[in-house]
Amino acid sequence: MTSAVRRSDATRAAILAAARERFASDGYERATIRAIAADARIDPSMVMRYYGNKEKLFAAAAEFDLQLPDAAGIPRDELGAALARHFLHRWESDETLTALLRAAATNEAAAERMRELFGAQLLPLATAACPDPADAPRRAGLVASQMLGLALCRFVLRLPPVVAMTADEAAAWVGPTIQRYLTSATSS
Amino acid sequence: MTSAVRRSDATRAAILAAARERFASDGYERATIRAIAADARIDPSMVMRYYGNKEKLFAAAAEFDLQLPDAAGIPRDELGAALARHFLHRWESDETLTALLRAAATNEAAAERMRELFGAQLLPLATAACPDPADAPRRAGLVASQMLGLALCRFVLRLPPVVAMTADEAAAWVGPTIQRYLTSATSS
DNA sequence: CTGTCATGCCAACACTTGTTGGCAAAACCG
DNA sequence: CGGTTTTGCCAACAAGTGTTGGCATGACAG
Incomplete structure (x- = not known):
């Protein structure tokens, strides 16, 4: 049964x-x-x-699927904005991500889950989107730093100016950052 | 006595x-x-x-001073890189910031302290640096989202690719982001 | 109806937590 | 020296934690 x-x-x-x-x-x-x-x-x-x-x-x-879109279906130069919007929307429609983020700050198992999520879902997308697959991990890490930082300020720390922005405003600001992290010529 | x-x-x-x-x-x-x-x-x-x-x-x-440099002493177009380097250095030389960040995820008093730190130390710098003081809070919030996100991935979640970067590499990637958040023409 | 298994609650366990009050020794001041 | 204050430890408390085992009640198959 x-x-x-x-x-x-x-x-x-x-x-x-x-x-x-x-x-x-x-x-x-x-x-x-x-x-x-x-x-x-x-x-x-x-x-x-x-x-x-x-x-x-x-x-x-904490079982969670980011449901990231397929990189192939999006014009290369709109990927940053699309990803930013998708992340914010996903975050607002499912509190699992906030649970994971809050818990990951003090619980090692939750942090490990976060790293898995990163490796299994964000990394493949970065690999497909960035020019040289060799530095995909670094690029994906930078994307994570910006998106998680935004979520942290907006949903956990609740910094007033970050909370005050609409999701579209936030995505408009952060989109170009994601875009650069994914597709720009290597910095440094 | x-x-x-x-x-x-x-x-x-x-x-x-x-x-x-x-x-x-x-x-x-x-x-x-x-x-x-x-x-x-x-x-x-x-x-x-x-x-x-x-x-x-x-x-x-959790008493802490970011010791941010004076915006006036730095060429306007190098502010982003300088800030990024300063943040990372400050973070590595004093574990108080990590304590504050970890605690702020689950403790409301710590989160409030983080917001105070933001308002009292980062906001003034943004006000001095950005073109229109009216949207300084938003710009400062975006800067915070990137810097805190980087610290989160590097010192708390320990995402391997983010940990692997040297402080200078990370600053080189993140610097232009901070720069844009502070001084670019308004997005959206 | 009868026996069996799933579903739920109660009471208790061993342990850890922040916190308190009292007591000994050491340091200090005259 | 004597008296006072400081510094420290010990033992204990009340509350809250995750976790367990046993007992009732209901559903359900034969």
Whole structure:
């Protein structure tokens, strides 16, 4: 009966949703199993039964797909702006990324997950987009620094001027930066 | 006897140094008073006597001066590169900034401190450097997003390609970005 | 209906946390 | 020297943590 719909699937989903919310707003250590369980209106022990322990719960809650567009489908000189817009949109529509970012600051497993996400999703796109595949990692790292920095200031630190910008304004400013990191002639 | 050198000043300093180290490597919640006290080779209760409570200890440990150069002393078109280099150097020579960044991800007081730092130190420089003072906050916010993002990837998440770069390489890449955020014609 | 398994809650565990009060020794001042 | 203040440690507290095992209730197959 592995593929059947169990009655507990709703509970599992409620736990996962509550976990994402707590991890996103409180980070890994301050998000307690008890608080998550209370949000999902079940007993804390259920969380343990369905997810084993807190670490595994986080791993399940931090599962994430950036859904990056295919580099081939976008004109080379619009890639920066398109990526910037996509990132911001993705960030605003799914709190998983904020959860991951907040947790990654203090939790090594979350940081490792962030590095995996970088290597598995952003790096391939950079490799396809940049002139010399040999320095794709560095270029992807720079793109990450700008996009994660923007998310940090906007969703975590909440710097007023960064929060005040619309997503389109922010993308318009940051787009050329991403573009340069991806496709410019090598600096230095 | 307020201005005299007390015998306990060495202990106070040891506590503060240990606190900065722990906050920098563990973040606010995982850095325990007990661990800090152990590092400083004293009893946990001493931390309380000298700093009141954990919050105040963090406030004392997170005191920080960016020591930004005067915008007037630097040619306008070299400001971006100079700032990038300065930031990276400052970051590497004092772990207080890493402590502040790690803690700010999950601790509201630390985030507030980060915003103060932004408003009191980076904003004035941007106001002096950018063409129209009216959009200085936005420009300063963008600068912060890039510099904090770089620090996040390099010192907290430890993305391999970002760690592998030398400080000068990183500054060479990021410099033009900062420059554009500060002095370019308004985007969008 | 009967037996079986899934679902949920309760109570408790071992442990860690920040924090407090009291007590000994050392340092200092007259 | 005597008296006071400073510096430090010890033991303990109350609260909160992740985690566990047992017991009820419901659903469901035969």
